[in-house]
Amino acid sequence: MIKKYYKRMLTIRYFEERIKQMYRGGEFFGAIHLYIGQEAIAVGLCSQLSDNDYVFSTHRGHGHYLAKTHDTKGAIAELFGKETGCSHGYGGSMHMFNPLKGFMGGNGIVGGGIPLALGAAFSAQYRGTNEVSVVFFGEGASNQGTFHESLNLAALKKLPLIAVCENNRYAATTPVALSTSDEDITKRADAYGIKSLSVNGNDLTEVIAAAKKAVKHVRSGNGPFLLDCKTYRVEPHCGIIADKRPEDELAQWQKPENDPLNCYQAQHPKELNSATVAALETDVKYEIEEAVEFARASSFPKVENFIKEFAVQ
Amino acid sequence: MRKITYIDAMNEALHEEMQRDENVFVIGEDVDIDGGVWNECYKLMETFGKQRVVGTPISESAFSGLAAGAAMCGLRPVLEFMYMDFVGVAMDQLCNQIAKLHIMSGGQVKIPVTIRMCGTGTGSREAAQHSQSLEAWFAHIPGFKVVMPATAKDSKGLLKAAIRDDSPVIFIENRNLYYEKEPVPEGEFIVPIGQGEIVREGTDVTVVAVAYSRHKVLKALEMTEASVELIDPRTVDPLDMPLILDSLAKTGKLLVVQEATSECGIGAEIVRQVVEKGFDYLDCPPVVLGGKNIPTPFSAPLEDHVLPQVEDIAEKITAFAKYQI
Numbered sequence: 001m002i003k004k005y006y007k008r009m010l011t012i013r014y015f016e017e018r019i020k021q022m023y024r025g026g027e028f029f030g031a032i033h034l035y036i037g038q039e040a041i042a043v044g045l046c047s048q049l050s051d052n053d054y055v056f057s058t059h060r061g062h063g064h065y066l067a068k069t070h071d072t073k074g075a076i077a078e079l080f081g082k083e084t085g086c087s088h089g090y091g092g093s094m095h096m097f098n099p100l101k102g103f104m105g106g107n108g109i110v111g112g113g114i115p116l117a118l119g120a121a122f123s124a125q126y127r128g129t130n131e132v133s134v135v136f137f138g139e140g141a142s143n144q145g146t147f148h149e150s151l152n153l154a155a156l157k158k159l160p161l162i163a164v165c166e167n168n169r170y171a172a173t174t175p176v177a178l179s180t181s182d183e184d185i186t187k188r189a190d191a192y193g194i195k196s197l198s199v200n201g202n203d204l205t206e207v208i209a210a211a212k213k214a215v216k217h218v219r220s221g222n223g224p225f226l227l228d229c230k231t232y233r234v235e236p237h238c239g240i241i242a243d244k245r246p247e248d249e250l251a252q253w254q255k256p257e258n259d260p261l262n263c264y265q266a267q268h269p270k271e272l273n274s275a276t277v278a279a280l281e282t283d284v285k286y287e288i289e290e291a292v293e294f295a296r297a298s299s300f301p302k303v304e305n306f307i308k309e310f311a312v313q
Numbered sequence: 314m315r316k317i318t319y320i321d322a323m324n325e326a327l328h329e330e331m332q333r334d335e336n337v338f339v340i341g342e343d344v345d346i347d348g349g350v351w352n353e354c355y356k357l358m359e360t361f362g363k364q365r366v367v368g369t370p371i372s373e374s375a376f377s378g379l380a381a382g383a384a385m386c387g388l389r390p391v392l393e394f395m396y397m398d399f400v401g402v403a404m405d406q407l408c409n410q411i412a413k414l415h416i417m418s419g420g421q422v423k424i425p426v427t428i429r430m431c432g433t434g435t436g437s438r439e440a441a442q443h444s445q446s447l448e449a450w451f452a453h454i455p456g457f458k459v460v461m462p463a464t465a466k467d468s469k470g471l472l473k474a475a476i477r478d479d480s481p482v483i484f485i486e487n488r489n490l491y492y493e494k495e496p497v498p499e500g501e502f503i504v505p506i507g508q509g510e511i512v513r514e515g516t517d518v519t520v521v522a523v524a525y526s527r528h529k530v531l532k533a534l535e536m537t538e539a540s541v542e543l544i545d546p547r548t549v550d551p552l553d554m555p556l557i558l559d560s561l562a563k564t565g566k567l568l569v570v571q572e573a574t575s576e577c578g579i580g581a582e583i584v585r586q587v588v589e590k591g592f593d594y595l596d597c598p599p600v601v602l603g604g605k606n607i608p609t610p611f612s613a614p615l616e617d618h619v620l621p622q623v624e625d626i627a628e629k630i631t632a633f634a635k636y637q638i
Contacts, residue, residue: 054386088419097418104385105418109409115375116410119382126338126364126388133382146406149375156370309420 002264002271003280005047005204008070009039009261010284012063015072016235018288019062019079023239028080030092035063037202037234037253040260041166042067044207045134045227048215054102054124054133056117059094060166060233061106064136069101072291082298089301110171111137111144114163118150121159121224132218134162140171142185151192151224158223162214163189165226166201168233173243189226201229202260205267232258314496319462322469322497323486324355327391329501330476331361334389337476340367340376341393341429350395351431351491373403377428381411385422389476397430397485398445411481412456427475427482434488434525435572435620441608444616446524446573451483452550452582458506459483459550461524465495467547470504478506487525509553511560515540517634519560519567523549523579526570526621533626539634549579557583558591565596566633570626575603597636602629 016034023032035042038060046055046067057064065075071086078085078096087097094108104120107113117135124131141147142165154161165185169176176183189196195217199210207229214225232253236243256262265272306312317325331337339357341349345368348355358366369376373394380390394400400407407428414424435444451457458480462468468486475482512527517540522530527545534541542560546553561567567587569580580601587599605619 056382085419087417087421090419091417095417097421099385099418099421104382104422105414107410109405112378112405112410115378115406116382116385116414118375119379119384120386121382122367122379123383123386123388126383145402146374146378149370149372150378152370153372153375153379157367310416 002268003276005043005208006261006264006272006277007280007284008043008067009204009264010280011072011287012039012042012066013261014284014288015066015075016062018292019076020239022292031059032079032093032239033060033237034235034239035060037260038166038168038231039063040204040207040264041164041201041229041231042136044204045162045164045211047208048211049102049132049134051100051102052129052131054104054117054120054131056104056113056120056133056135057096057106058113058136058138058141059106059108059110060138061094061096065096065098065103065106068103069098071098071101072287073294074098076291077295077298080295080298081300082295083301084294084298111141111146113137114141114146114150118154118159118161121154121161122157124160125157130219132160132162132215134164136164136166138171139165139167139169139176139180139183139185140174142188143179148188151189151194151226154224155192155194158221160218160221161224162218163224163226165228166231167228168231170233170237172237185228186226194224194226196226196228198228198230201231202258202263204260204264314498316494317465317497318492318494319465319468320351320353320491322465323353323472326469326472326476327354327357328360330473331357331365336387337389337391338365338367339391339393340369340380342369342371342395344368344393349393351488353393353431373399374406377403377406378410380426381406381414381424384424384426385414389425391427391429391476393429393431396432396443397447398442400430400447408454412454415480416456423479424481425479427472427484430483430485432488433485435609435616436489438611438613438616440611444609446571446604448483448485448523448549449573449578449582452579457481457483457550458548459485460506460548461485462547463487463490463524463527463545465490465493466497467504469497470502471506471547474503474506482506485524489525490528504547507548507551507553509544509546509548509556511556512543512545513541515542515564517541517564517566518630519544519557519564520630521546521557521567521569521583523569523571526572529621529623530570530626532623533630536623536627537631537634539630541630552583552586554586554590557587558594561587561591561594565594566636567595567599568629568633569599569601570621571601571603572620573603574606575601576606578603597633600629600633602626
């Protein structure tokens with residue numbers, strides 16, 4: 001399990017680094033929002049979910065997609081706009097979909113996915129299943145009306161919703177202190193009578209433990225749960241927008257003990273010794289290169305199919 | 314044929330569709346209490362229970378998104394706005410989520426949501442925030458179908474069609490028609506989305522009347538000698554342009570009557586398509602008779618001034634009929 005989880009985080013890290021390189025090299029276009037530094041949250045949450053559970057993601061969603069589906073090829077092909085992409089080239093970076101694996105899409109609107117996740121939770125209750133619906137969002141989205149409306153409604157109807165706040169300290173370029181009156185998001189859950197936990201989002205062990213509690217609570221029909229995961233967005237908001245952040249702040253978060261991969265490795269020196277990690281790195285790099293080649297070799301969607309399938313006039 | 318009200322006809326459609334398909338559910342403010350504020354959900358709660366008749370807080374964004382998310386997972390929600398005017402607070406969920414999820418997913422998810430815009434209409438002195446006809450907002454956003462039934466029969470047949478459609482359908486109701494009894498066939502029938510109706514045949518002028526305007530035009534026809542072909546498009550997106558163009562080929566003259574402001578409205582869209590596809594049919598410039606470009610004032614003479622009245626319509630038709638090339 002330890003190796004598996006580490007490998008999942010590593011896959012996200014290498015995926016993001018590889019696409020950053022290709023993006024800067026002009027190999028593909030559009031917006032990209034990188035997940036580097038937040039890997040433990042996606043991997044921790046998804047480690048407790050099955051394909052029948054739902055995940056609703058954000059504009060910064062590559063990590064969520066990979067953690068839920070393990071579909072590296074479909075993700076890169078989607079970024080390239082190819083027909084083999086997970087959304088057949090219709091969505092791109094912010095709109096990866098894989099409903100068969102319970103991945104119900106990224107979202108280009110901050111806070112836009114929270115009500116949708118409420119709907120999947122409602123459908124689980126309606127159909128009498130024990131599926132759960134997980135929605136990721138940032139602390140920026142916790143200032144949107146959709147967050148508050150959805151929390152109230154989820155609590156009211158006791159819906160199986162897990163609201164995961166990835167508090168990465170920045171809403172685009174605005175720091176949390178300038179956007180959020182009290183950065184303890186669990187207090188917002190308290191206001192709606194929703195159980196919650198605040199965790200170090202860069203510590204996979206902590207995230208897994210919290211995710212277990214949340215999933216157990218929600219799956220047992222006790223209503224929604226909120227996780228406030230403290231983390232840090234190491235990269236700028238968006239692939240092409242440079243942002244200025246205090247150098248000491250950036251340096252602090254880039255210290256090995258604050259990096260989710262290093263932190264997990266330090267906790268498990270035996271299972272994740274240097275030889276094991278080196279072997280995993282080789283495996284993951286190979287898998288990603290294979291996916292890149294797959295995406296490069298894939299065709300673009302055909303306009304005639306587009307016209308036919310979507311009745312374009 | 315038996316006569317029932319527009320609201321009862323829709324209520325019958327809901328009962329029948331919920332009976333037919335257990336994935337159909339109703340969600341909105343007050344729908345579970347006393348049959349809703351318009352009595353539009355009469356007996357639904359008693360018949361189908363609270364899991365399928367979901368009353369909500371006043372949180373239009375959340376419950377619109379809830380409907381969309383539930384639809385992504387295979388349910389068929391009928392989502393209700395108490396007044397169409399209230400949709401402003403939920404526009405992101407409607408226009409960025411509901412309208413776009415199907416295509417953004419590459420066709421992997423369907424969003425069969427029926428969005429009832431209740432209580433639309435004018436003339437009942439409800440002032441600027443309760444008197445809007447916002448059909449053009451939604452017709453302008455790719456991804457929706459937009460229907461506007463003007464009769465009890467169409468309200469039932471189109472609601473059933475909307476619920477069975479795999480695309481999101483904006484279903485715009487008119488409060489002035491709610492409690493009028495009209496003939497409605499018994500049992501199962503569907504009014505296909507995208508199909509207009511020739512209400513009255515004629516040879517001088519083609520009048521396309523959207524929603525409640527159909528009734529105003531019928532009254533106006535009592536005040537004019539002109540032979541008018543009256544068309545109710547019933548669906549404003551997609552428009553039944555062949556029906557309108559065929560009529561124009563006969564009359565050569567087009568008047569569109571609507572309650573929405575004329576600027577950038579459905580009438581303007583009909584004229585655009587007529588100019589592009591049927592320019593040679595036109596004997597004179599087409600005209601849109603719609604609301605004036607100002608928020609609707611409260612006081613009766615002021616409200617009447619900004620909306621097309623029966624007399625205005627009659628006058629315009631008479632002038633049109635007399636127009637010679």
